[in-house]
Every structure is written in structure tokens, then in C-alpha cells.
Amino acid sequence: MKRAAGIFLPLCFIFLPLRKDACASSGEIVVSAAISLKDAFTEIGRSYERKNRGREVVFNFGASGDLAGQIEGGAPADVFASASEKYMDDLDKRGLLIKGTRSDFAANGIVLIVPRVSKAIPLSFEGLKAKEIRQIAVGNPRSVPAGRYAGEVLRYYKLLPSIRDRLIYGENVRQVLDYVARGEVDAGIVYSTDASIRAKEVKIAAFAAEKSHKPVVYPVAVVKGAKDEAAARAFIAFVLSPEGQKILRGYGFREAL
Amino acid sequence: MRLSLQVASVATVFVILAGTAIAYVLARKEFRGRELLDVLFTLPLVLPPTVTGYYLIMVFGRNGLIGKMIYEWTGFTIMFTWYAAALASFVVSLPLMIKTTRASIESVDRNLINAAYTSGHGEAETALRVILPLASKGIIAGAVLSFARAMGEFGATLMLAGDIPGRTDTMPLAIYSVASSGEWTQAHAMVILLTVMSGGFLYMAGTFSKRGV
Numbered sequence: 001m002k003r004a005a006g007i008f009l010p011l012c013f014i015f016l017p018l019r020k021d022a023c024a025s026s027g028e029i030v031v032s033a034a035i036s037l038k039d040a041f042t043e044i045g046r047s048y049e050r051k052n053r054g055r056e057v058v059f060n061f062g063a064s065g066d067l068a069g070q071i072e073g074g075a076p077a078d079v080f081a082s083a084s085e086k087y088m089d090d091l092d093k094r095g096l097l098i099k100g101t102r103s104d105f106a107a108n109g110i111v112l113i114v115p116r117v118s119k120a121i122p123l124s125f126e127g128l129k130a131k132e133i134r135q136i137a138v139g140n141p142r143s144v145p146a147g148r149y150a151g152e153v154l155r156y157y158k159l160l161p162s163i164r165d166r167l168i169y170g171e172n173v174r175q176v177l178d179y180v181a182r183g184e185v186d187a188g189i190v191y192s193t194d195a196s197i198r199a200k201e202v203k204i205a206a207f208a209a210e211k212s213h214k215p216v217v218y219p220v221a222v223v224k225g226a227k228d229e230a231a232a233r234a235f236i237a238f239v240l241s242p243e244g245q246k247i248l249r250g251y252g253f254r255e256a257l
Numbered sequence: 258m259r260l261s262l263q264v265a266s267v268a269t270v271f272v273i274l275a276g277t278a279i280a281y282v283l284a285r286k287e288f289r290g291r292e293l294l295d296v297l298f299t300l301p302l303v304l305p306p307t308v309t310g311y312y313l314i315m316v317f318g319r320n321g322l323i324g325k326m327i328y329e330w331t332g333f334t335i336m337f338t339w340y341a342a343a344l345a346s347f348v349v350s351l352p353l354m355i356k357t358t359r360a361s362i363e364s365v366d367r368n369l370i371n372a373a374y375t376s377g378h379g380e381a382e383t384a385l386r387v388i389l390p391l392a393s394k395g396i397i398a399g400a401v402l403s404f405a406r407a408m409g410e411f412g413a414t415l416m417l418a419g420d421i422p423g424r425t426d427t428m429p430l431a432i433y434s435v436a437s438s439g440e441w442t443q444a445h446a447m448v449i450l451l452t453v454m455s456g457g458f459l460y461m462a463g464t465f466s467k468r469g470v
Contacts, residue, residue: 072439
């Protein structure tokens with residue numbers, strides 16, 4: 001008897017986490033969200049769980065392009081929140097979203113940041129031409145929306161192709177932020193909301209003119225095949241509610257027009 | 258592809274030089290902390306490459322222990338250059354070289370070494386003309402293995418060198434990049450190429466260590 005317990009007790013611990021998965025249909029949803037939303041959505045998730053006892057939100061943060069790729073590949077996401085219309089449109093075209101669930105919930109701005117300790121500070125985007133600015137971090141335009149916007153901004157200020165060989169690509173916008181915060185690069189282009197996350201280590205050198213890039217709008221939608229469509233819809237409704245919007249404002253996100 | 262070969266070749270040259278020297282010391286010298294040193298050099302073999310990458314950033318980053326000095330004197334930073342990719346590959350493939358070489362140096366017949374010494378040859382000469390030639394099987398096998406490992410290095414490289422198109426996007430990084438943006442056909446070709454090449458290297462390493470040169 002004792003021996004049996006010795007064998008089975010550890011097994012219980014192994015299978016315990018699985019049991020939770022097994023009842024995932026009772027309100028656990030997976031939200032794949034742009035990594036720029038990390039702090040705001042984590043708080044929104046906590047708030048939502050407090051309001052809806054028994055419901056649980058699991059987040060998967062990453063570059064919107066990577067997340068869209070995962071969803072196309074069949075990753076079990078219930079909600080997709082993108083930092084750009086492009087990747088939402090891609091999924092829409094492939095019929096991977098539930099019709100009528102898509103709405104824009106936030107907007108953002110693009111800024112030029114530099115390490116707080118930096119000596120050579122470009123005071124404008126044009127300042128990036130200076131010789132002292134050797135490395136500039138931007139998101140990889142392949143999958144990182146912030147990188148696409150950065151490319152548009154650099155073209156608008158006529159900095160491309162002249163500074164192209166100074167660009168260092170990050171796999172997501174928070175990596176770009178980290179490169180600047182650690183002082184590995186001289187400057188970086190991120191969302192204004194990111195800059196305030198690590199305000200101790202980075203400072204904003206310039207705001208990109210609004211006409212210099214496509215509007216940064218965040219759409220959200222329910223993914224087709226969601227395990228719990230009702231819970232997914234409820235989460236989106238919460239993001240759009242005054243309470244969800246207030247949290248987003250708190251992190252510097254603007255209202256989507 | 259070209260970049261991958263370049264990075265792996267440079268890394269392997271340094272791995273052979275440093276690895277053989279370290280393996281020789283570990284195999285032939287008795288001193289305090291020898292096994293500790295061995296553990297230290299072997300760690301990258303078992304540590305997650307991200308941990309190795311983290312240490313490398315702490316040492317060679319622009320604000321790292323050594324990186325800061327280099328940056329302040331020369332304005333050069335190894336971060337995000339192909340040198341960083343080579344450095345990462347060097348560190349993770351070094352243990353393979355040390356392990357195989359140390360084992361083969363230790364298995365060299367003591368009598369032959371002692372004979373060389375008694376016939377008046379110094380340590381350097383004995384090492385170069387007796388020990389290393391006799392251990393050559395293991396050294397070559399180690400070099401081939403290290404090269405294969407260097408070709409496949411991903412985690413530490415991504416952390417230290419980033420994924421910069423045309424500069425640091427070695428094959429493993431390029432595969433990650435195209436696969437995560439959904440371009441599976443491109444990834445497909447590279448995956449097959451890398452698998453075939455790595456398989457070939459393993460086979461080579463196997464035949465060398467059995468038959469010798």
C-alpha cells in the first residue's frame with residue numbers, strides 16, 4: 001500500500017496540471033497579443049478574471065507577424081490582438097477570423113528613443129544621420145509592425161537608404177526597447193507606450209510626425225475555431241469597455257478613431 | 258549559406274587552436290582546480306544557449322566587462338556583427354573539441370611519451386611531434402564535430418549577434434526567421450540542406466575517429 005502511494009503520488013503531480021487543461025472549455029481562453037500590449041493586457045487580464053470568476057486568460061505575447069503565422073499554422077488561439085491592420089487583414093483573407101468580431105481598440109504613436117546615459121543624442125529623426133550614431137535598432141519589418149512603421153518614418157525623413165547599414169533588427173518591439181535600454185545601440189524606434197515602460201533607462205528624443213507613417217491602430221478579433229467563443233467575445237467586450245479602455249489609457253494608448 | 262560557412266570556419270580555426278591547447282593542459286598537467294576548469298569549459302555544452310548568450314552579453318556587450326573597455330577605446334562593439342556570431346559558435350563548440358581531444362591525448366601510450374623525454378626531447382617537441390600526431394584522430398574528429406556544432410548554433414548567436422539580414426543571419430537564424438513569418442517553402446530547402454550537411458559531418462567525424470588519417 002505504502003509502495004503504491006510512493007509511485008502514484010508523483011504521478012498525481014504530473015497529471016494535475018493536465019486536468020486543468022482538460023476543463024479548458026469552462027472559460028480559459030488564449031489571447032495572442034502584440035507584445036507592445038504586454039503590460040496593459042496583463043492588467044486587463046487580471047481585471048477581467050476578477051470580474052468573471054472561473055474564467056482565465058492565458059496570454060501569448062509576440063511580434064504580431066509571428067503570432068499571425070502561428071495562428072495560420074493552427075496554434076490554439078482564441079483571440080488575436082494585432083499592432084497592425086496588415087496581419088489582421090491577412091488572417092481575415094484566409095478566413096481565420098469569426099466575422100463581425102473585429103474592432104479597433106487602441107492607437108499608438110512612434111518615437112525615437114536613446115539610452116538615458118547616451119552622450120551622442122540625436123534631437124530629431126534627421127539627427128540620425130550624424131556619424132556618432134552607429135547603430136539604430138528597429139523591429140524586423142518582416143514580422144514586427146513597429147519595424148514597418150519605423151521603415152515608413154525613416155523613408156518620410158529621407159533617411160533611407162543612407163542609414164540602412166546602421167539598422168539592427170529586433171525580433172519584436174520590446175527587444176528593440178531592450179537593446180536601447182541596455183545601451184547596446186545608439187538609438188531605436190519604438191511605440192510611445194514602450195518608451196514609458198523603461199523610462200528609467202531610455203528617453204524620448206523625438207516624436208514621429210503623424211503623417212510620417214500609417215496610423216498605428218490595434219485591431220482585435222475572435223479566431224475561428226476558438227475553444228470558447230463566448231468567453232473570447234466577452235474578453236473583447238471587456239477590452240472595449242470603459243474599464244478596459246481606462247487601463248489602456250493608463251499605459252499611454254490612445255483612443256482608436 | 259556563405260555566411261554560415263564563414264562564421265563556422267572562423268570559429269572552428271580558433272576552436273582547434275584553443276581547444277587543443279586547453280585539452281593538452283587538462284590531459285597532461287596535474288594542478289588544483291583542473292576538473293573545475295574542465296567543468297567550466299564544458300558548461301556551454303549543457304547550458305541552454307540562451308544562458309551562454311546571456312553571459313557573453315555580460316562580458317562582451319557594449320556595457321559588458323570587456324565590451325565596455327573595447328568600446329570606449331576603439332568605438333567598436335562586437336554586438337550585432339558576424340564576429341559575434343563567430344564568438345558564440347566558438348564558445349558553444351569548444352567543449353566538443355576539448356572533450357574529444359582530451360580523451361585521445363589521455364589514451365596516447367605513456368611509454369612512447371616517456372621514451373621521447375628520455376631521448377632528450379623537450380616538452381614542446383614531444384607535444385608537437387609525438388603526442389599530438391598520435392592523438393590526431395581525436396583532434397580531427399573533434400574539429401569536424403565542432404564545425405558541425407558551429408554551423409548549427411542558434412540561441413547564443415541570436416542573443417549576441419541579432420538577426421541582421423546579410424550580416425548575422427546564419428542558416429539557423431534564417432530558418433527561424435522565414436519559418437516564423439510563414440514562408441515554409443524557403444525554410445524547407447534550408448532545413449534539408451542543413452540536415453544533410455550535419456549528417457555528413459557526423460559521418461566524417463565517426464570515420465575519422467575509427468580509422469584515423
